[in-house]
Amino acid sequence: MKKFIDTIDGFLDESLRGFAKAHADIVDLSPEPRFVSRKAPAKPGKVALVSGGGSGHEPLHTGFVGLGMLDAACPGEVFTSPTPDQMLAAAQAVDHGGGILFIVKNYAGDVMNFEIAAEMLDAPHDSLLVHDDVSLPENRGMGRRGIAGTTVVEKIVGAAAEAGYDLAACKALGERVVHATASMGVALTSCTVPALGKPMFDLGEREMEMGVGIHGERGRERMALGSAGEIVDYIAAVIDDELQPQPGQPVLLHVNGFGGTPLIELHLMYELAHRHWSGRSVDIARSLVGNFTTSLDMAGCSLTLTRLDEEMLRLWDAPVHTAALRWGC
Amino acid sequence: MKKFIDTIDGFLDESLRGFAKAHADIVDLSPEPRFVSRKAPAKPGKVALVSGGGSGHEPLHTGFVGLGMLDAACPGEVFTSPTPDQMLAAAQAVDHGGGILFIVKNYAGDVMNFEIAAEMLDAPHDSLLVHDDVSLPENRGMGRRGIAGTTVVEKIVGAAAEAGYDLAACKALGERVVHATASMGVALTSCTVPALGKPMFDLGEREMEMGVGIHGERGRERMALGSAGEIVDYIAAVIDDELQPQPGQPVLLHVNGFGGTPLIELHLMYELAHRHWSGRSVDIARSLVGNFTTSLDMAGCSLTLTRLDEEMLRLWDAPVHTAALRWGC
Amino acid sequence: MPATPHLIPSLVQGAASAIQTHAEEVTALDRAIGDGDHVLNLQRGLDALAKQAESISALDWPAALQKIGMTLMSSVGGASGSLYGTLFIAMGKALKDREMNRPNLAEAFAQGVEAMKARGKADLGEKTMLDVLIPVADALRSAVERSLSVPQWVDEVSRAAEAGMESTRDMIATKGRASFLGERAIGHVDAGARSSQLMISAIAEVLAAKSR
Amino acid sequence: MPATPHLIPSLVQGAASAIQTHAEEVTALDRAIGDGDHVLNLQRGLDALAKQAESISALDWPAALQKIGMTLMSSVGGASGSLYGTLFIAMGKALKDREMNRPNLAEAFAQGVEAMKARGKADLGEKTMLDVLIPVADALRSAVERSLSVPQWVDEVSRAAEAGMESTRDMIATKGRASFLGERAIGHVDAGARSSQLMISAIAEVLAAKSR
Ligand SMILES: Nc1ncnc2c1ncn2[C@@H]1O[C@H](COP(=O)(O)OP(=O)(O)O)[C@@H](O)[C@H]1O
Ligand SMILES: Nc1ncnc2c1ncn2[C@@H]1O[C@H](COP(=O)(O)OP(=O)(O)O)[C@@H](O)[C@H]1O
Ligand SMILES: [Mg+2]
Ligand SMILES: [Mg+2]
Ligand SMILES: [Mg+2]
Ligand SMILES: [Mg+2]
CATH class of the missing domain: 3.40.50.10440 (Dihydroxyacetone kinase; domain 1)
Incomplete structure (x- = not known):
């Protein structure tokens, strides 16, 4: 550790x-x-x-x-x-x-x-x-x-x-x-709880855990490590199944890192996710990219989509002053 | 990778x-x-x-x-x-x-x-x-x-x-x-340049690389992995040697993560660093904790101390609106 | 059956050493289909109890059980903390103004387990610690009805706990963290079932030894 | 000595395949005492040159060298990009209105290396590619003075490059990334020295073959 x-x-x-x-x-x-x-x-x-x-x-x-x-x-x-x-x-x-x-x-x-x-x-x-x-x-x-x-x-x-x-x-x-709101995550590595001193699960060099929670629990399935594009396609399909965003629907797209994945990769995931939804004419009205809901040092990320109405949009834009999110003040 | x-x-x-x-x-x-x-x-x-x-x-x-x-x-x-x-x-x-x-x-x-x-x-x-x-x-x-x-x-x-x-x-x-301003970093793991596909250097489970740069270059010396307290003591001593902050001196204390180290650990390092300098009556007037200058997915962090004068303090507090730093607007 | 809570330090000690002995095994179970913290959670609770065991043993049974429940509730955390807290607090309530004897203990334990079921919205067959605790509650009652001797009583309770624990192995979980895994949880014993079985057997042993 | 830049595609090709063949070795050197990107940087530059090699070979020498320099400058990045860019731009300048022949080439190369020294504020003995390029410049001049035959010329240049490359092994670096390592850089050949030696030998071979 x-x-x-x-x-x-x-x-x-x-x-x-x-x-x-x-x-x-x-x-x-x-x-x-x-x-x-x-x-x-x-x-x-x-x-x-x-x-x-x-x-x-x-x-x-x-x-x-x-x-x-x-x-x-x-x-x-x-x-x-x-x-x-x-x-x-x-x-x-x-x-x-x-x-x-x-x-x-x-x-x-x-x-x-x-x-x-x-x-x-x-x-x-x-x-x-x-x-x-x-x-x-x-x-x-x-x-x-x-x-x-x-x-x-x-x-x-x-x-x-x-x-x-x-x-x-x-x-x-x-x-x-x-x-x-619908989210789904993927882990490229496990994470280590300090008091346990070893990773929660073992993932091979060419494996990923799809559909993980945020506690180092194992996920929905173990898969062969995919390209970023394949991963986005997989997750976005599950999210679309749930939310069915229509053309013109304003949404918030949140790419969340799990703690061990750097921004350069999260922005790449955002680009691919953006391509997916804007390609379906969904209106990506707001976005949030970064490490917000992490699993210690896990490498991985999740995509979250929220269908926004005008009230939500206005409230999202309202001033906030916290350690992790700050705007409008 | x-x-x-x-x-x-x-x-x-x-x-x-x-x-x-x-x-x-x-x-x-x-x-x-x-x-x-x-x-x-x-x-x-x-x-x-x-x-x-x-x-x-x-x-x-x-x-x-x-x-x-x-x-x-x-x-x-x-x-x-x-x-x-x-x-x-x-x-x-x-x-x-x-x-x-x-x-x-x-x-x-x-x-x-x-x-x-x-x-x-x-x-x-x-x-x-x-x-x-x-x-x-x-x-x-x-x-x-x-x-x-x-x-x-x-x-x-x-x-x-x-x-x-x-x-x-x-x-x-x-x-x-x-x-x-004086900074010094320590790496707990190496990092992997995508086009190279393998880590820049190998670090044993019980080793750390002290005094690293931000390009996965090796550092000043390879040491046995220390506790957070030992690491802070080591780095803070080098910084003190350089900046000689006097009691009452207002400073900015910046704990910077290298990309693979989560906030929970960075805040712990901040606590220990804060203890070091406030224990010497240095006035920690401003602080910044997070991943700002990273080395891809490297686990590690650096401490930075800046001796602030009134002008710098005022300019630090001035409004900023960028993707990574935002306040006052 | 002891009439006073003076046994509490040794009961806590018995449960703690059972968990300690099997810490790696139970952690492995919670890591496989949970989140790996179950032993740490229990140990935090047992440590907190150990620190207070002396003062608790000076209380009467209802107060002692209530205090045990509150201590677990505020030290363990996670699913197990709320459930064990609920168990002991409900047992304390059930024993209010009643003598501590085997029938009343069996009854109080059964009421505690009912409270857990309500708290967890769970029942037999959902791959949780209830698959141990419900059969144990039944065994306690049945032992009273049949006026079993202490060694027999210990034996039946321990065997009920063990059978309950084993029964979780081939279940799909429908409560707790393992429920997120669906079929993938099959083949693994539930960590909370194993730990509760271990603690119950250890406590039964201590009680039996003291009554010899 | 070729009078026109028609050779450029094959020179680029020669340099690229030398780097390709030794990619792992050179990367390992830059990883040991640098940051591991040197081969990637060079390959990006050589790819960019390969794409433009045909059009470049239609220019006259000064313009071709200038274009090579600009192309490297804007595609390689890092320390080596600015240095190689500087080398070729300076060579193009030196050949302005002059015939391309061996003496003038030797002179232009020497001026290019001088420009690199100025750009990098570096000289012999600092564990950089200059430990190859300075001796090579000297060897080129000396070959002209002594009117060596082409095979001899190729041989001397290649040997000078190799000796220079080897000389970096036991140096402490005082320029470039390896300088941050102090004593820890001793025992490793400089990546830029090795790659420049490889490319110079490859280019010399191609020139020799063409002149046969
Ligand atoms: N709803 C529930 N009802 C009964 N027992 C439950 C329930 N949810 C979880 N459990 C038990 O709690 C155990 C997990 O406890 P623990 O690891 O301490 O908490 P957490 O699951 O929050 O990490 C499980 O193994 C299971 O036996
Ligand atoms: N000041 C300098 N003068 C001459 N050569 C230098 C200088 N600094 C670096 N070099 C050369 O550049 C090489 C590194 O190139 P490269 O890896 O492409 O760039 P970077 O060091 O920026 O990653 C070194 O191996 C060394 O030979
Ligand atoms: Mg758990
Ligand atoms: Mg938990
Ligand atoms: Mg380099
Ligand atoms: Mg570089």
Whole structure:
């Protein structure tokens, strides 16, 4: 395992402290129980958005805390959902009187822990489940995982909350965004959880894992390593099957890196994905390319497409000031 | 080699096209000769900043083109300096009448190619050499390489040019920033140039390469893999030797990833580096953590410290709108 | 059956050393069809319990179980943290104002497992730890009905746990992370089933030894 | 000595196949103490020349050399692109209004190498391609002075190139990327020295064959 680590036990806390210091203008860190909350004052009555999940996906979610996006994020241990006491403390700390919306990626652990926190919370609250991973069938077992589409959901709903949408409206909008979003990823290498010290799975020099989640879980299938073009074709076909974007449909195209893949490759993937959809006259109205929902040091990426309506487009463009996304201010 | 590549020959151009499309609001791409230029209009008489270098270091330099930073960037082949015709065409395209400042990282190829372009250019011009890599002695051979400190130089001088500094003032400021900046990097893995298909050097599971450049060149020495704390101590000592930051000195601390190292580790390195300098009462006034000057998919990072004066601080904070750095607008 | 929670430190210790002994094996299971953290999660919880075991053992059973549940809930994380937390908190509730004896324990455990089923929206046959815990709850009840001796009781519980664990091997998962793998999960025992079986057997052993 | 540039396609072809044959070896050298791209850079340049070789061979010598220089300058990149570009452009200048013959070629080559030295701020002994090109320039001049036959000329030039290339092995580099390695560069031949030696020998062979 080749990582920058001081002690395995301190890995997460030292990283969080570094994050909070590097962005001390944007966030506060509560060390115990662990959560990150925004520094920017919020209007009284603003809906508070609280998200979280296992660590190892940075900048998700801590890097999305700030004006126009999340009010708080709860980082769990690496690839392990956070605990209800974190979520409860975070919700109480950022309650502006407008209720709390928990944004939860669809994993058993996250769902149950957030559920327990919600049951313990006195303030009005609701939950929004993100399940954008179309590598999986919709109605099997737990359904679909939440992956890189989470960034899109948190940005758009974050702008809505900032603009004064109430709890029910935030949730309804969030569900519309989730419904309009489809993602799928591919891993070229596995990743190494520090405390485990070896890769989650083995991939041969000429293999790739198609349809992976973001926890180093194995994916939908093991395939022969394809060219970038073949990979884009494969993923885009699955996404198209789901979203059926029509000619003229405005979309957001998000190419997300898994942590070990450099920008030069992500931009190449973006070019090929752009070619795919613009070739079908889909209107690529907005784009986001970079490492946003990562799996530690995994080499790989995912494509996410969101069908945008005018409201979503306006909210996507609204000012945001977080560690990982910033524009308009 | 596990990368997203369609064809080896098309790798760079496809990536550049993707970059330009993903940031079509910020940049224009000239495909032949290759350069990226800013879309934001510039005041007549503004000094134009033109930089460039081998590709594989993204977002450097193309990601720094835009308001408040570079006017144009010339991407060479992977790890190969660009050619004079690129630089000349770029300079002519972005000439606003205030002269051209070429910002050049200190590598033989970059220096010579920019020199040739400068000789061919009719407009008033000057060159600023970046040589912040303190892993090397100052007066041996070609002197020191330009590495991650380049981002700091380009941001500060970019703000100055935007603010109306003339060519001589931009250059003088740039030299002050270079003089006040020291960087040093460490590689945990090598990196793979697409056209070569195998890593630049081999590193054992328990080895690291200390004092590396950003082209997969080997570094100052091969060492046993250290803990994050040991690595920070080693690098910080070399930087302190050079910059001698005094208690109370405001500095910018930049932790730069090499492309294959995820944010969670970079923030941990930032925490340890912060501890080192704040423990010496150095005033860490600004910080930048992320992958800015990369070496393709190399795992590793560098630390950069810049002694800031009030002018630099103000210029660092000035609005910038590029693909990779954006604030204040 | 012990009437006081003084056994808690040795029960925690027993569960912890069972996990420790089989750490690599269980991690390999969670790595194959989960995300590899299950042992780490449990160990974090067991460490937290070990640190508090003395103070917990000074409480009465309902309070002790509730405290165990809260401690696991806030230290383990993941799917297993919420589920084990739920189990113990529900057991504590079920024993409220009731004596700790074998029938009441069996009843409390059954109610705890019911609470887990509700929390996880899961039941037998979904390739989870419930494939161990449900049969164990049944075995506990049946042992009470048949007034089995302690050694017999330990034996039946352990065998129920083991059979339940083994039954997960050929299942397709419909809950938890392994459900994302579909057919690819067949042939692998569920990590949570294996770890719960290991801990239950270890705890039963400790109880048996103490009652000898 | 050929009076027209009609030989250019075969000279380019000769240089390209020499590099092709030794591609792995030269890449390994640049990987060891440089950045591994030297062969790719040269091949990009030689490809660009090959594409234009026919049209270039229709020009007169000064124009042809200038065009070769410009083509290399805008296709090779890196240190070698600027240096080879400089060499040929300077040679074209030196031959302006002069006949192409052996003495003038030797003189033009020497001036080209002087221009490279100025461009690279480098000289003999710095572990670069100049450790090949400077001795070659000397050998060309000396061959003219001594009126050597073509086979002798080819032999002396090739030997000078080879000796120069070999001399870089034990040097510490003070120019180019290898200079960053200090002592660690000792024991490795410089990639640019090896490639220039290979191309010079190949070109000399072609010239010799054509003049037979
Ligand atoms: N819905 C559920 N109901 C019951 N048990 C579950 C459920 N989901 C997961 N599990 C159990 O949890 C175990 C995984 O626990 P753990 O690895 O600690 O958490 P995570 O899956 O969040 O990484 C699985 O092996 C399975 O036995
Ligand atoms: N200043 C210089 N003067 C002469 N030759 C040089 C100089 N710098 C580098 N070289 C030569 O250039 C070669 C490297 O060329 P190449 O790999 O194409 O470019 P780069 O070093 O930019 O990657 C070196 O092996 C050396 O022979
Ligand atoms: Mg987990
Ligand atoms: Mg190079
Ligand atoms: Mg797990
Ligand atoms: Mg090179």
